[in-house]
Amino acid sequence: MAEKKCCCCELNSEKLKRLDQIIEEHKTMEGALIPVLHEAQELFGYLPEQVQQKIATGLGCSLAEVFGVATFYSRFTLEPKGKYNIQVCLGTACYVKGADKVLEKLEQLLGIKAGQTTEDGKFSIQDTRCVGACGLAPVMVINDEVYGKMTPDMVEGILAKYN
């Protein structure tokens, strides 16, 4: 449980100050909302309400609009991700080679579904579109580490490295 921080710790004033800076830097840019959301997510790991409200006020748009944009794009997330974010590529090349079975195994082992985070905040699973490593299909990515030519049998051993 230690991994999961409450939002008040994460939204410390230093980060919020940095967010103000980011907003300020983008104020005159046309179409700044998405670049700002990218940077804010980089900063906080996700896009909680307080962050979106600051962006809305700073860029002069409504919170509902910011929320609408943030929920449109699958890269933006409103929930903090696990310490280890496991992406399973479900691009066509991976799919025809059985990526769905890898995902199934992963979900079974961690007891969560794609899009969810384990209770201890350690792992989250994400089914993603083509990560572009089709030569290695099926592909699973944990944070920045890529695991290629996956089979369901390999999942348990790989997870063990992170436990």
Added chain:
Amino acid sequence: MGKVNITIDGVNIEAEDNLTVLEAAKQANIDIPTLCYLKKINKIGACRICLVEVKGARGLQAACSYPVSEGLVVRTNTKEIMDARRSTLELILSNHKKNCLSCSRNTDCELQALADRMGVGDVVYEGTAEDEIDDLSTSIVRDNSKCVLCRRCVAVCKNVQTVGAIDVAYRGMNSKITPAFNKSLGESNCINCGQCVAVCPVGALTIKYNIDRVWDAINNEEMHVVVQTAPAVRAALGEEFGLPMGEAVTGKMVAALRRMGFDKVFDTNTGADFTIMEEGTEFIERLKSGKNLPLITSCSPGWVKFAEHNFPELIPNLSSAKSPMSMYGALLKSYYAKKNNIDPSKIFVVAVMPCTAKKFECERPELSATGYPDIDAVITTVELAKMIKQSGIMFENLEDEMFDEPFGEASGAATIFGTSGGVMEAAIRTVTEVLENKSIDKIEYEEVRGNETIKEAELSIAGQKVKIAVVSGLGNARKLMELVRDGKVDYQFIEVMACPGGCIMGGGQPRKIVKEKAGIDVRGERRKALYNEDKRLPHRKSHQNPYVKQVYEEYLEKPGSEKAHHLLHTHYTER
């Protein structure tokens, strides 16, 4: 503007070159069905109901957004087109909760009308619409299981009103219209203007009804139930009964209210006359001191909440005078109660308003100077019409009756409160006479009447130049207030109404979409009704209302007195 020659269903027409196929088709007497389209407000081609065939274009095209051009050849009624439209409509219906019988929009639903028109058969596809009702707002109920994602509400809320309380969120099958973070409208920056309700084609956005509460009060023997009706109501209520537009139905409305069982039937216009006395006095004081100018009107509750959210720095400029509705409520529970020896806790004040935001105003805790809420229940014009129908009253046949005397006496100035420019005109009528200390004959100020988004005038009152502005629609108000905030304009008095056109176009008024589609100038007709009534009334200036004079003499002392301040003024808070 140029002209182009186009062919629609074999008919050659000459159309202005800035039209869409949909608009041009009207000239050829073809009514292409639409759903998401809203003239000047929403032309996004999203719903695919207005599909037509354009020669040379791939696939079918949305007529609402397809611009005409020289030599364009359009078909609107081939079997292929009608099949495609029907198929799309069936898909929409599959995701729409079809509890039509219990829906408040039953028989008045654009989707129902489309299904009828296109001859949709039995349900073809099973749906997945889940109940998702948000009824925490004081004014508006959202039911996304009925939403067809036409986005008219978003266009109105975001682009016209610049409130942005709701927007489209998520995508694909998960997309929905919602306040940020799926909160309730009641927790959002919604200002309750109800313009979204006014444009919703289905029952996804509806007025929060207080009908049952009012019936309960009427049927409660212990309660002395009084009703007051806002000026804009009489300009539109007749529409619900098929009466001709352009004439107020004041007399029939009073007759109906009496038959429904209200103990007293009063006129909010009386309250409006008090508002003019208080606000006019406030204006004269500020004009003299030069402080907190411009004075900005505060009778539109949507505008007030909008200002609290977006222009906190202008709060000192808002008139502290309560709205006519609340002023009147406070007087009913104080002066009226005392005079008629009624326990104010036994008085139940119902206000009939053209406005959904009045329901929010009614709940403001600060509006209870007597120790009791100024108003107990607000119902809209639409709700009143429903209640009249529920009662079995044949409204259209009623003989005219008068408001209860003496508390129902009101001036013509108060009547025009219901339209954009009316408050300003009423105030000027009184302020000019007070300052110049003589009777003025020219009391119709054309400068503040009409359709322009921002109306302004420079008047000379008692040798002093007074610059005034009138604005309606919050998008326009926002523009003007930014100028005021940044010191770029120097008005002394500004009237703001939240709804484009003023109260007559409020979110609680009878639906205008179908009439407007048929080419009726709804706003113009309703405005005409009020100006006509103003002309007919014996007193056309608030300070001439004999009853107002009497209350000041007997009870309030004078406009702006301590007592008047306690009862008839309020304060605002940044949100």
Added chain:
Amino acid sequence: MKTIKELDEIRKSVYEKVKTRVGVESKTEKKSILVCGGTGCTSSKSPKIVEELEKGIRERHLEDKAEVIKTGCFGLCAKGPIMIIYPRETFYTMVKPEDVEEILTEDIEKGNVVERLLAKDIETETLAHTLHELGFYKKQHRLALRNCGRINPENIDEYLAFDGYKALEKVLLEMTPSEVIDTVLKSGIRGRGGAGFPTGRKWAFAANVEADQKYVCCNADEGDPGAFMDRSVLEGDPHSVLEAMAIAGYAIGSNQGYIYVRAEYPIAVNRLKIAIAQAKEYGVLGSNIFGTDFEFNIDIRLGAGAFVCGEETALMTSIEGKRGEPRTRPPFPAVKGLFGKPTILNNVETLANIPEIILKGAEWFSSIGTEKSTGTKVFAVGGKINNTGLVEVPMGITLREIVYDIGGGIPNGKAFKAAQTGGPSGGCIPASHLDTPIDYDSLMQIGSMMGSGGLIVMDEDNCMVDIAKFFLEFTISESCGKCPPCRIGTKKMYDILDRITKGLGEEGDIEKLEELAQNIKKSALCGLGQTAPNPVLSTIKYFREEYEAHIKEKRCPAGACKNLVQYKINEEKCKGCSMCARNCPVSAISGEVKSPFKIDPQKCIKCGLCMQKCPFKAIEKK
């Protein structure tokens, strides 16, 4: 800021160093070790290899004998990480960091070839010493990919060495904008992003509109699952895209470009950033380019995970900072695009061709490929095929050549069933059409489309109903939700397919699918919606009997649909060892030792474990 003369000097001196990479003899003794730094090879630790190489060279003081260059994609991703050592052009595959020691000792120091790292040509079974000896490269024509695997993409000098920014120099100094457009028109090049609209015509439209501001956008939002052509170009040769955008800017009268690139492509984004900074430093971007008054700047905008943003109007809406929803056309972007201004949008691969067209001429380009589909096309070949990777072939080549000659056929002796092109907008091409020439119009005729270049091969184990369902699932989750035909219609189609794959299909389902599909094609707002039914329509067209088997016989011929599969024990093969019963997680298998066992279909959860464990291959899936 460099003068034309200075740039020429850089070209000349760097060319001397790099010319061995294009087979030109060089006096230099120094070997160049090119290591693929594309995403595929990076995923299998090529950066570590580069690091080890650099360390080894330092420690062994080999600085005069060898240098390491991280390049873009060589294409043969299946055999990654890939390394080429010039001048001998030795082609090492599946290199591991541990191999570095041996490579340095044997190859660099002693001049031997490390044979165990050479690839074997699948057809001839012989070791390939250079990449040209591999069937994979023989039929390729690398034009858009000309610099991928040849230059260090993070060094503008190497791009310059191969005539980089010469085309921009030529158009600015010698050509009028209309001559540029003419050349592009005459080359016949069509958009490589999918629909194949003639690029020159797009430019001409925008050039003819009067406006105070116009934009050039590059579509690098490669969302087609199973496609990575554009990513490879950006990773391997970012300057070719920048140069082409500037040329386009000059042609239509724009001074501002945007590259809309997927945030999921961090390597590409980083290389683009480096390339833009270098180009500005050299003055080939910015103001007064080549001493003229032409100004051109490029900004990068990151996509955020929405396939629909590959659609041109949606892409522009997204750059404007809104939900990436398409809007109706007309007005077309060439008239009213980004921020309401005339805009052209070209795909990465299209742009990568432009400098070559300018330098070598329209006729040279149109001599490649077919009459109506000129030039080459890059495909990302994946799925059930031996040589997974990136290939660039002349238009008009047959699918058979790609699958068998270049791709090396299907692994494990399985049969080719279909190839899917065009991603979620395309269709499946069956074996009977293997000899169809690959060009825009032929593909359209057989119910598929060129698309951006994903080419996924499927074998007999792939169920076509399941594949159709896979693509619809993709469309559903990527639909923007603006119009009902796409938002709701594709979901209804998916529901039907889902029923069919679960054995709940009904008579008439195929017809229902077809009817819905036709209405969606006609009614949807944008290209994504209009083409969403294609995978279903094409699989129904070519594999109708497979649909019928699911519906009528409740049987999945490919054995892929879990609910329709039954595991059975072949009594003749079963020796009664009880291995299956002991491994069955739900105790669905029972029997007496030494006599045939039985599977209770009611209990079986179809996990397939018994089949894996059976030592006698007695368990069959039907």
